[in-house]
Amino acid sequence: xxxxxxxxxxxxxxxxxxxxxxxxxxxxxxxxxxxxxxxxxxxxxxxxxxxxxxxxxxxxxxxxxxxxxxxxxxxxxxxxxxxxxxxxxxx
Numbered sequence: 001x002x003x004x005x006x007x008x009x010x011x012x013x014x015x016x017x018x019x020x021x022x023x024x025x026x027x028x029x030x031x032x033x034x035x036x037x038x039x040x041x042x043x044x045x046x047x048x049x050x051x052x053x054x055x056x057x058x059x060x061x062x063x064x065x066x067x068x069x070x071x072x073x074x075x076x077x078x079x080x081x082x083x084x085x086x087x088x089x090x091x
Contacts (some may be wrong), residue, residue: 030063049084050075056084 001009008015020036022029035045043066045067048059048067059067073081 002084013062018080034063049089051088052078052081057086073090 005015005017008073018033018037020033023032026032030046031041033039034041037044042062044063045060046063048061050057050059050067050069052073055078056085059072061067067080069083073079073088
């Protein structure tokens with residue numbers, strides 16, 4: 001069980017898990033999830049972690065979308081953002 005699922009369960013928030021067999025050769029996880037679950041890409045969301053070097057911010061968007069770091073920086077009120085390192089995002 002993921003930390004997110006544990007938190008939802010602890011808070012007594014109803015949820016369901018949608019599982020599929022992941023293809024290790026596939027690097028576009030969102031598109032793969034949408035296809036294997038029989039959903040449109042606009043119905044599946046990705047979470048991206050960005051940083052200004054001091055703070056981290058989470059962006060949630062449909063897997064079919066592309067994140068504009070410039071627009072995200074404006075929305076978060078910072079000068080510039082970069083994608084967080086994968087190790088930081090996993091932590």
